[in-house]
Amino acid sequence: MTDVATEQGMAAAAGLGPNAFFQRLDASSEADWQTAIAFTGAEFGPLHVLVNNAFRGIGLQTLTATLEAFQSQFTVTTNGVFLGMKHAAPAMTEGGAIIN
Numbered sequence: 001m002t003d004v005a006t007e008q009g010m011a012a013a014a015g016l017g018p019n020a021f022f023q024r025l026d027a028s029s030e031a032d033w034q035t036a037i038a039f040t041g042a043e044f045g046p047l048h049v050l051v052n053n054a055f056r057g058i059g060l061q062t063l064t065a066t067l068e069a070f071q072s073q074f075t076v077t078t079n080g081v082f083l084g085m086k087h088a089a090p091a092m093t094e095g096g097a098i099i100n
Contacts, residue, residue, distance in 0.1 A: 002027075002036055027054030027080025033087040040091070047091040050098045054080035 002025035003009040013022035021043060025036045040047055054076050081100050088098055 026076075027084065028075045030083055030087075033083045037087045037091050046093045046096075047088055048094070048096040050084055050088040050096070052081050052084040052088075052098055052100045054084075 001009060001013055001020065002023050004024065004026050006022075006024045009022040009024070013020040021039075023036045023039050025032045027033075037047065085098055085100070088096075
């Protein structure tokens with residue numbers, strides 16, 4: 001599993017048992033995607049499934065939200081989907097599925 005919340009992610013993975021792994025990933029960061037996909041390949045071999053489900057839920061109110069807050073949320077939810085597909089697909093050397 002991945003997230004930007006490292007401490008909570010590590011705790012969640014630990015709670016799932018010894019076969020669960022956590023990797024920090026900012027879905028809007030191409031470098032983080034490259035690192036996460038490389039980690040996954042090194043630990044488990046070819047990738048088979050990507051659940052591309054990043055969302056930055058900051059509760060934007062249309063009338064009071066700043067453009068910067070909107071752009072931050074948009075970047076995670078839109079660019080994150082693109083970057084996930086871009087970097088996961090080549091790692092699916094034996095076939096696989098991407099769930100957006």
